[in-house]
Amino acid sequence: MSCILLPKSEESYQLATKYNFKEWMIARYLTIVPETEKFLDYVNNRASNQYIRINSLKIDIDTLKQKLLEKNFKLEKTLLSEVFLIKESKFPIGATMEYLSGYYYIQDLSSCLAVECLDIEEHDLVLDMAASPGGKTSFMAQKMNNRGMILALESERKRLRKMMFNLSRCGVINTVLWNINGEKIINYNFKFDKVLLDAPCSCDGIMQKDPTRKHTYTKEMIRYCSIRQSQLIESALKVLKPNGLLVYSTCSLAPEENEFVIDSMIDKYDITVESINYGVDSLLKFGDKIMNKSIKFTKRLYPHIHNTAGFFIAKIRLNNINK
Amino acid sequence: MFRILTRQEKTIVLREFNKWGIFNYLHDKVLAVKECENSIKYLFLIPSVLENFIFYPSTCYGGLSIGKLHKKKFLPSITFFNIVAKYSNNFLYIIVNSNGEKLILYGRDVFGNSIEYASPGIDENSIILILNKSKELLGVGRAKYSTTKIKENGKVTINTLLDLGTYLRLENDPI
Numbered sequence: 001m002s003c004i005l006l007p008k009s010e011e012s013y014q015l016a017t018k019y020n021f022k023e024w025m026i027a028r029y030l031t032i033v034p035e036t037e038k039f040l041d042y043v044n045n046r047a048s049n050q051y052i053r054i055n056s057l058k059i060d061i062d063t064l065k066q067k068l069l070e071k072n073f074k075l076e077k078t079l080l081s082e083v084f085l086i087k088e089s090k091f092p093i094g095a096t097m098e099y100l101s102g103y104y105y106i107q108d109l110s111s112c113l114a115v116e117c118l119d120i121e122e123h124d125l126v127l128d129m130a131a132s133p134g135g136k137t138s139f140m141a142q143k144m145n146n147r148g149m150i151l152a153l154e155s156e157r158k159r160l161r162k163m164m165f166n167l168s169r170c171g172v173i174n175t176v177l178w179n180i181n182g183e184k185i186i187n188y189n190f191k192f193d194k195v196l197l198d199a200p201c202s203c204d205g206i207m208q209k210d211p212t213r214k215h216t217y218t219k220e221m222i223r224y225c226s227i228r229q230s231q232l233i234e235s236a237l238k239v240l241k242p243n244g245l246l247v248y249s250t251c252s253l254a255p256e257e258n259e260f261v262i263d264s265m266i267d268k269y270d271i272t273v274e275s276i277n278y279g280v281d282s283l284l285k286f287g288d289k290i291m292n293k294s295i296k297f298t299k300r301l302y303p304h305i306h307n308t309a310g311f312f313i314a315k316i317r318l319n320n321i322n323k
Numbered sequence: 324m325f326r327i328l329t330r331q332e333k334t335i336v337l338r339e340f341n342k343w344g345i346f347n348y349l350h351d352k353v354l355a356v357k358e359c360e361n362s363i364k365y366l367f368l369i370p371s372v373l374e375n376f377i378f379y380p381s382t383c384y385g386g387l388s389i390g391k392l393h394k395k396k397f398l399p400s401i402t403f404f405n406i407v408a409k410y411s412n413n414f415l416y417i418i419v420n421s422n423g424e425k426l427i428l429y430g431r432d433v434f435g436n437s438i439e440y441a442s443p444g445i446d447e448n449s450i451i452l453i454l455n456k457s458k459e460l461l462g463v464g465r466a467k468y469s470t471t472k473i474k475e476n477g478k479v480t481i482n483t484l485l486d487l488g489t490y491l492r493l494e495n496d497p498i
Contacts, residue, residue, distance in 0.1 A: 067457075097428060100487035101459060149373055164384045168402050169490045173368075176376040177384035188379075 001226040001256045003219035004287040006031055019044050021214055025204075031286065032253055033302060042304035048208040049307050050086040050093060051078065052104040053112055053135075057142050057171045059103045067098055079278065082142075083112050085307070102169040107135040110205075110301050110311035113278050114198060114249040115139045117315045121148075124193040128152040129182035129236060130200055132159035134166035140196065141172040150175040151190070153182050183235045191241045198249045199229045199261075205251035205310025208303055226256040233261055237269050240318040245274075248314045253300075255286040258312040262298055263291045270319040273297045279306065279313065325355045325367070325377050325385070332356065332392060336366060339397045344413030345406050355385070356392065364392040401463070401485045408452055408460040416452040417441045417473065417481065419461070427453055427461045428488045433481035435474045445470040451481065462486030 006027045015030075016023040019040040026036075033039045052075075054061045061082060065075060074088035086093060093099060093106060115136050120126065120143040128137050131152035140150055152175055154160055160179060167175055182197070202221045207213045229250070236246050250257050259282050265271060272294070279299030284291045298314035328336065336354060340346045349368070355377055357365045369377055369386035377385050389406075390399040407414055419427065423437025433453060445451060445466050453462040464481040466473060473480045 095428075095491070097424060097455065097459070097461065097487065100428060100490055149376070151376055160383055164388065165490045167384065168388055168400075171405070173370060173386050174373065175385070176369075176373050176382060178376075178379065178381040179383045180381045190376075 001223065001230070001260055003222040003254070003256060004028075004289070005219070006287060015040060022217070024219070025214075025217060029253070032255065032283065034280070035304065039302060039304045043208040046208065048206075048303070048309070049108075051107060051109045051112075052084055052086060052093065053080075053107045053139060054082045054084070054104050055102055055138065055142055055170050056082065057138075057146055058101065064098065064103050067103075071096070078109050080109070080112055080116060083107075083109055085109075100169065102171055105135055105138060105166070105170060107139070108309050108311075110251070110306070110308035110313075111136055111198070111249075112139060113301070113308075114247055114311075114313050115143065115196065117276055117278075117313055118194050118196055118245060118247045120144055120194060123148045125190075126150045127185065127190075127192040127195045127236070127239060129185070129195065129197045129232060130154065131177065132156065132163040134163040134170075134172075136196060136198055137163075137175055138166060138170040138172050141167075141170070141174050144174060146172065146174045148174060151185075151192075152177045153180055153185060155179070155181040182232045186235050186238050190239060191244075192239055193241055193244050195236045195240055195244065195246045196249075197232055197236045197246065199225075199232055199257070201225050201229070201250035201252035201257050202254060203251050204253050205303075205312075207310075209309070222252075222254045222256050225252065226254075226261060229257055229261045230264060233265055234268075237265065237271065237316075237318060242318060244318050246316045246318065248316065250312050251309050252312065253310045255283050255289075258300075258314075259283050259286065259291050259295050259298065260289065262314045262316070263289075263295055265316070266292045266294065272317040272319060274315040274317055276313055276315050279311075282312065282314075324380055325357050325382050328354050328356050328366075331395070332364075335392065335395060335397050339399065343403075343407045344411035348406055348410050352386070357383075366390050366392060366397070401460075401487060401489055404452060404463050404485065405460055408454070414452050415442050415445050415449055415466075416454050417445075417464075418454050418456060418458070420456070424455045424461055427483055427486050430483060430486050430488055430492070432479040432483050433464060435472075435478050435480040436476045438474045438480070441470050441473045443470050445473060450484075453481070453483070453486075460487070 012027040016026045075084040132154040275297040279301045282298040301311040389403040418440040449466045463485040
């Protein structure tokens with residue numbers, strides 16, 4: 001799917017100049033992102049929020065909260081009982097004894113919400129299709145109380161070590177990690193109750209964390225990612241059990257990587273897009289493309305509205321394979 | 324590629340589980356070994372329910388990574404000692420103060436004056452668990468002195484062999 005370019009305007013020119021973005025990006029954001037200038041101001045001028053997810057495989061929530069309070073951490077509750085916003089800390093949060101012991105994982109709230117949408121149950125057989133560095137995998141293991149089974153796939157060899165250490169640190173025992181491309185899972189004869197596809201994406205939703213993305217972001221990247229995402233989601237649907245659940249997420253704001261991907265699957269598979277209680281409704285129209293009405297059940301999160309990374313989540317139930 | 328342990332390998336590993344008082348932890352789990360190109364054998368403890376997914380060429384990790392086998396010796400990992408600290412009473416240990424805690428997480432040795440408690444029965448060369456004041460595992464060390472002399476001021480009395488900081492120091496290494 002090619003990147004859709006929208007007409008430039010006086011406003012897109014001015015915002016691009018003021019916030020040092022490529023103008024074609026701004027022209028798109030003016031349609032995609034509500035309160036666009038507030039968004040640009042937010043990602044340009046504010047440090048990204050830091051969240052921790054307490055790992056109940058290793059410690060209970062109240063005990064860890066107490067330990068961190070004693071170390072002068074200030075925590076704020078979020079939508080999820082295990083996830084806290086770090087308001088203040090005197091130590092780097094990735095170098096405490098509690099972190100090294102796997103008592104918590106540094107993870108954006110948006111990532112945790114994607115796992116939350118998967119309605120994980122203890123004895124599920126779960127596939128994590130693009131797993132490294134393992135934050136969502138370990139959260140799933142936590143929700144399963146280390147029971148059931150997770151098959152985690154990671155295609156990039158250089159990212160495996162980090163994932164292994166994260167799983168070890170967090171005391172995850174119910175996971176097997178395979179070094180293969182996610183698409184290749186269809187070559188094995190397995191069917192899963194749940195599939196999480198946090199798809200590789202162009203990552204403009206995390207520009208706040210990594211400002212270089214503003215300049216490295218290209219139209220070609222959007223095109224490449226959307227093709228790959230379509231291949232991955234097809235494989236995901238093919239290995240789901242009937243009535244199985246797929247959560248598709250990206251940290252991209254591009255509709256070509258989000259709504260368009262889901263829309264094309266609605267035409268091809270017997271699936272139901274289920275509603276999600278977080279975020280704002282996704283786009284039903286972008287450029288000339290009009291989406292299926294059920295796309296409104298997929299959700300978007302924005303940094304300036306939700307205090308998270310820019311994120312997209314879709315929850316998809318498989319009714320029957322291939323129409 | 325993962326494979327099940329040979330009889331000899333299994334004996335070596337089970338002996339270690341027995342020695343540290345965690346034999347029962349093996350219930351409903353299988354032991355598997357992954358031989359790497361550099362001839363290092365990594366050992367994994369895997370819940371039986373995962374067995375169907377382990378023995379594939381693409382598998383690089385499963386269950387818990389509990390250590391390595393090298394020249395007929397089992398070299399346990401920090402994860403192995405986490406199991407010991409959680410499920411066994413059969414180990415020698417010391418408790419260090421908060422200053423000692425910080426140093427150990429950087430992989431430094433333990434000074435006598437940072438030790439607040441040492442269990443009786445520690446001899447020279449004993450392998451001991453290093454705990455903080457909340458009795459949480461920080462690392463594993465080799466004693467240079469017996470219990471009576473282990474708190475001696477200004478001297479390194481325990482050489483740190485493994486510590487929790489390993490997770491950070493090695494996480495970006497290639498495999």
